[in-house]
Amino acid sequence: AQSVAQPEDQVNVAEGNPLTVKCTYSVSGNPYLFWYVQYPNRGLQFLLKYITGDNLVKGSYGFEAEFNKSQTSFHLKKPSALVSDSALYFCAVRVFSGTYKYIFGTGTRLKVLA
Amino acid sequence: NAGVTQTPKFQVLKTGQSMTLQCAQDMNHNSMYWYRQDPGMGLRLIYYSASEGTTDKGEVPNGYNVSRLNKREFSLRLESAAPSQTSVYFCASSVSFSGADTQYFGPGTRLTVL
Numbered sequence: 001a002q003s004v005a006q007p008e009d010q011v012n013v014a015e016g017n018p019l020t021v022k023c024t025y026s027v028s029g030n031p032y033l034f035w036y037v038q039y040p041n042r043g044l045q046f047l048l049k050y051i052t053g054d055n056l057v058k059g060s061y062g063f064e065a066e067f068n069k070s071q072t073s074f075h076l077k078k079p080s081a082l083v084s085d086s087a088l089y090f091c092a093v094r095v096f097s098g099t100y101k102y103i104f105g106t107g108t109r110l111k112v113l114a
Numbered sequence: 115n116a117g118v119t120q121t122p123k124f125q126v127l128k129t130g131q132s133m134t135l136q137c138a139q140d141m142n143h144n145s146m147y148w149y150r151q152d153p154g155m156g157l158r159l160i161y162y163s164a165s166e167g168t169t170d171k172g173e174v175p176n177g178y179n180v181s182r183l184n185k186r187e188f189s190l191r192l193e194s195a196a197p198s199q200t201s202v203y204f205c206a207s208s209v210s211f212s213g214a215d216t217q218y219f220g221p222g223t224r225l226t227v228l
Contacts, residue, residue, distance in 0.1 A: 009154075032214040043118070043204055043219030044157075051214045090156065099170070100212055102147075104156040 002027040004093050006105035013081045014113050021076040021108045023091030032094035033074040035065055038107075039087045047089075050074060061085070081112045116140055118220035120205050126226045127195045135190040135223050137205030143218070145211040146188035147172075148180060150201040151222075157204065163188055164211035195227045 005024045013019045025031060032051050036044040048059025055067045065076045076089060091105040118139045127133055139146065144165045149157040159172030163182040177199060179191045192199060203223045208215040
């Protein structure tokens with residue numbers, strides 16, 4: 001079955017430190033990969049996506065993600081975390097299996113400590 | 115541009131009652147989606163409308179119906195609400211259904227069924 005895994009329910013990091021939110025996927029074919037962020041009581045907001053080309057993708061608010069085909073991973077990173085980055089982060093994959101489908105991970109709560 | 119709007123923001127129903135969740139987008143997008151978000155389960159697709167005039171079932175369609183009223187509006191109806199439908203509901207839209215188009219989400223409707 002096609003799936004997306006976010007192995008950490010919560011990630012804590014000190015302000016100013018680098019952060020990583022992990023995502024791995026198991027799909028057939030070449031997936032399109034996305035990261036979304038959800039602030040409290042808000043809908044999901046798009047951060048970045050990988051379609052093809054350079055494995056390092058840069059997105060909004062200083063976030064970037066690295067596509068690693070051999071490890072089937074798409075980890076979200078930021079060099080220096082801000083308290084305002086505290087939110088719920090979702091990895092998603094777009095696949096074609098008879099029809100196009102989005103598969104979302106279960107989300108990782110990022111807490112940046114001042 | 116308001117983006118994707120949803121009404122109501124909150125709703126409490128008794129088991130067996132019916133209601134309709136409204137969604138509208140002003141981005142001239144062709145495709146629209148309804149998701150539910152439950153703790154620890156990420157987002158699950160209920161129904162989608164790839165283009166005006168078409169609707170299809172997603173991952174968890176049971177107990178729901180949808181109507182794509184026009185290009186802008188996509189409503190979700192619960193005919194006989196059950197406690198298992200207590201959730202946060204998100205509407206989303208994208209330019210098209212295929213490819214790697216980004217989805218844009220509304221702020222959500224928090225529904226409680228007693």
